[in-house]
Amino acid sequence: MYIPTFENMLEAHERIKPHINRTPVRTSKFLNELTGAELFFKCENFQEPGAFKVRGASNAVFGLSDEQAKHGVATHSSGNHASCLSYAAMLRGIPCNVVMPSTAPQAKKDTVRRYGGIITECEPSTTSREATFAKVQEATGGDFVHPYNDPRVIAGQGTCAREFMEQVDGLDIAMAPVGGGGMISGTCLTLSHMAPEVQIIAAEPEQADDAMRSFKAGYIIADDAPKTIADGLLVPLKERTWHFVSNHVTDILTASEEEIIDAMKLTWKHLRVVMEASSAVPLATILKNKDRFAGKRVGVILTGGNVDLDKLPWTLN
Incomplete structure (x- = not known):
């Protein structure tokens, strides 16, 4: 680790x-x-x-090589990390797929979409979030940027x-x-x-x-x-x-x-x-x-x- x-x-x-x-x-x-x-x-x-999460998201996105970045990035998030990763991906011109709980505030979903993020919803539990994300990442091949770990x-x-x-x-x-x-x-x-x-x-x-x-x-x-x-x-x-x-x-x-x-x-x-x-x-x-x-x-x-x-x-x- x-x-x-x-x-x-x-x-x-x-x-x-x-x-x-x-x-x-x-x-x-x-x-x-x-x-x-x-x-x-x-x-x-x-x-x-x-x-604040734009800091970590930007470091991850702009630290990728061109080869790593071609499939974009992907994550799971209740809102702010999803928004910030979508924003950083938009600045770099690469796709961003995010898994969000269905209960996430509409304002945060709207922000993700405004920055071009593609949302897949899940049930509001850690188990559902991680299981849904595994399917999304397999389908997209995006670089996984964990919200915090x-x-x-x-x-x-x-x-x-x-x-x-x-x-x-x-x-x-x-x-x-x-x-x-x-x-x-x-x-x-x-x-x-x-x-x-x-x-x-x-x-x-x-x-x-x-x-x-x-x-x-x-x-x-x-x-x-x-x-x-x-x-x-x-x-x-x-x-x-x-x-x-x-x-x-x-x-x-x-x-x-x-x-x-x-x-x-x-x-x-x-x-x-x-x-x-x-x-x-x-x-x-x-x-x-x-x-x-x-x-x-x-x-x-x-x-x-x-x-x-x-x-x-x-x-x-």
Whole structure:
């Protein structure tokens, strides 16, 4: 099993710079006062496809040789990786086939199709997703770009933390949501070299808390079909991401569905950016554990902003 290196991250950053945005960092006096911490939000929702995953996807797509690229790329994803891989494939001019759960937000399906991605739907479970994907890849021959358990993807996601360290000095804690663990692994990869003194804390929904239970147990625990409004955090850790989580993450904190929705609304109102429910989980856990974060300089990665405006979480029963 190949584990990406810090040098892989540096190479990835040079490769993808023409295809990504160097996203801004936003602050809010209100949220600082509310939490008792200094919060710095890295706005990956401002990437062109609306999510941080364009980093890893672009590194994989533009790292292919012409011979490898001729059959395109393929993946399975609940939304943002599918969108970002379709976007990167469109830029390179190669096909992209994606398997998506039938329950994925319509906004994310629309984005995939806008970038030329070809969608095959599956049942909303890890088992169905992987079985359907095996058939699609056999039929298309596309290079498999796993949403997170791929060294190219992890190296690409690590470029976000590199930029963050260049934009904000003296962070005590870095936070990101965790599902499969691509972003948190990339963060670990980068910070363990650039700023090993920074604690890395992952945030997860209570209703999809397999990473937290894995962290406590010391081995991967995989739920097949969890249900949460944070639809980007439905998948389990895999071997590569578990390597980073188990070796470099300080803690994993969880938040309830109501706490996630409240944090999402607060961020929309006071940070004035559109973010999806998965991105609100870190702030929800900070609000839930104020004593732990009080007086700290905390970097929070806002991972995505692809929201179905007709189905906002606070409008659903």
